[in-house]
Amino acid sequence: MQTITIERNFQIWRDVARSHLQMGTSPDELFWDDGTAESGLFAIETSPLLVAEPREIRLPRDFVDLAKWVAGHVDQNRWSLLYRIAWRIAINGERHLLNLETDNDVRRANVLAKEIRRDRHKMTAFVRFRKTGINPENEREQYVAWFEPDNFIVELTAPFFKNRFTSMDWSILTPDCCAHWDGKQLSFTPGISKHEAPQTEDALDNYWRSYYSHIFNPARLKLNAMRAEMPVKYWKNLPEAPLIAELTKKA
Amino acid sequence: MGGIRYKIEEDKDRSKTKSKQHAPPVPAKQLPQKLRPYSPAGQSTQMIIGADDSNDQAILTQSNRLYSSYQLRRVYYSAFSPIPDASPILPLKAPPLVREHRLYQADWLLRFYGYSVDEIVPHDALDLEADPKLAWALRNRGSFPIDLNRASKEWLVHVPGLGTRTVGRLLNIRRYTPIRLIDFQKLRVSLKKVLPFIIADDHTPTRHGLDSDQLRARMITPPKPEQLELFTPPANDRLAKISAVTGQL
Numbered sequence: 001m002q003t004i005t006i007e008r009n010f011q012i013w014r015d016v017a018r019s020h021l022q023m024g025t026s027p028d029e030l031f032w033d034d035g036t037a038e039s040g041l042f043a044i045e046t047s048p049l050l051v052a053e054p055r056e057i058r059l060p061r062d063f064v065d066l067a068k069w070v071a072g073h074v075d076q077n078r079w080s081l082l083y084r085i086a087w088r089i090a091i092n093g094e095r096h097l098l099n100l101e102t103d104n105d106v107r108r109a110n111v112l113a114k115e116i117r118r119d120r121h122k123m124t125a126f127v128r129f130r131k132t133g134i135n136p137e138n139e140r141e142q143y144v145a146w147f148e149p150d151n152f153i154v155e156l157t158a159p160f161f162k163n164r165f166t167s168m169d170w171s172i173l174t175p176d177c178c179a180h181w182d183g184k185q186l187s188f189t190p191g192i193s194k195h196e197a198p199q200t201e202d203a204l205d206n207y208w209r210s211y212y213s214h215i216f217n218p219a220r221l222k223l224n225a226m227r228a229e230m231p232v233k234y235w236k237n238l239p240e241a242p243l244i245a246e247l248t249k250k251a
Numbered sequence: 252m253g254g255i256r257y258k259i260e261e262d263k264d265r266s267k268t269k270s271k272q273h274a275p276p277v278p279a280k281q282l283p284q285k286l287r288p289y290s291p292a293g294q295s296t297q298m299i300i301g302a303d304d305s306n307d308q309a310i311l312t313q314s315n316r317l318y319s320s321y322q323l324r325r326v327y328y329s330a331f332s333p334i335p336d337a338s339p340i341l342p343l344k345a346p347p348l349v350r351e352h353r354l355y356q357a358d359w360l361l362r363f364y365g366y367s368v369d370e371i372v373p374h375d376a377l378d379l380e381a382d383p384k385l386a387w388a389l390r391n392r393g394s395f396p397i398d399l400n401r402a403s404k405e406w407l408v409h410v411p412g413l414g415t416r417t418v419g420r421l422l423n424i425r426r427y428t429p430i431r432l433i434d435f436q437k438l439r440v441s442l443k444k445v446l447p448f449i450i451a452d453d454h455t456p457t458r459h460g461l462d463s464d465q466l467r468a469r470m471i472t473p474p475k476p477e478q479l480e481l482f483t484p485p486a487n488d489r490l491a492k493i494s495a496v497t498g499q500l
Contacts, residue, residue, distance in 0.1 A: 096426070096427055099423040099424065099426070099427065100423070100424055100427060100428065101420050101423065101424060101437075101438065102424055102433075102434040102437040102438060107437060
């Protein structure tokens, strides 16, 4: 069995998977390590079987779109799941596999993709930027945000922030990966831990908290609905979260 | 309403016959007033339920007319809610909220499931205990059971418990493999709702299903009987307070 280590890059997986599909390697012969598992049991390296001529691989576009989402998940088995689906579509002849929503592999992939899409949507809502200054050269405002995502979604969500806040320089710092925008291009650097991130609050924080407590409507309080829209796991980095307990008690 | 519909249609015809522009598309806000599309989101309206004595059949007939003849995008149903010092022709009590819920369900059946008003409301009022689709199925048991692997889409959406999305998924699946009961669990469909009405690859309904007198009782959950209190606590609403102060009923 062959071990392939792919940390988090979808493009790398795509190239490696394509070369293996062209050779016709079956999914049971490969172990996909995503860099987090302690692969004691399966670290048996064997040389790959070489086939005379690589065959042509055609995968539907739906699969590539699905795979881009699934690649952002933290699930350790995502690469082997994606390879298994790709192999079944391309080599095993199940060309319409993605239509079979009841197939276990497809279901798992759809569940993972849905979780990532939801995570990304929540990230667009719950990143809170704080102003750190103004760039003296070009008078652009500079903002920094700290966020703790559950999955590898920073690269997927950064383009949203680029389009939304194009005229400001911003950085989103996460333990996983940091995204930076300087007005010209989006760049990514390795993640940092919480105590390295700047903890200062800016002047707007107080205004924001005051605004939040004033628009809080106690007559329409529904805690379950609130927790469904604003999951509790995001509260630790939201400046308005400490107010919620007090406001709900008063309601 | 007719005037707005006429203007919307006129606008659509005008944009169709216009010659193709080669300039890049401009957001509507930046266009001059004359060139902006007229009401691009369509037209919608709201009906107040329970303020007069219109029954559900009249309401749904009206909705149907609005959707077909007037091309309305959406009809909203709002339960009437009484206020103090209201006109004497208005009722004093709000209708049950479930009625609003049933009307929305019936509205969906009209728009997306191909039902007609007579099928949904054969008598005056909608059944408050059962949703309209289940009520229709219980009244028309002769049309069931429906074979999942052979029936058309129009019949599949008539099965209680199967919505348009699930039927779309089933149609996708059955092109390649027969549908079995385990698929329902994977599609998160309630087997209890669906089982008496369908034939799958590995299931045919038993005679305790459709022919049973107890079918309706099994399918609906009756509303919880309200436990009235011996000493009713003072009412908290504004009406009661105003009534207590002024003596007015």
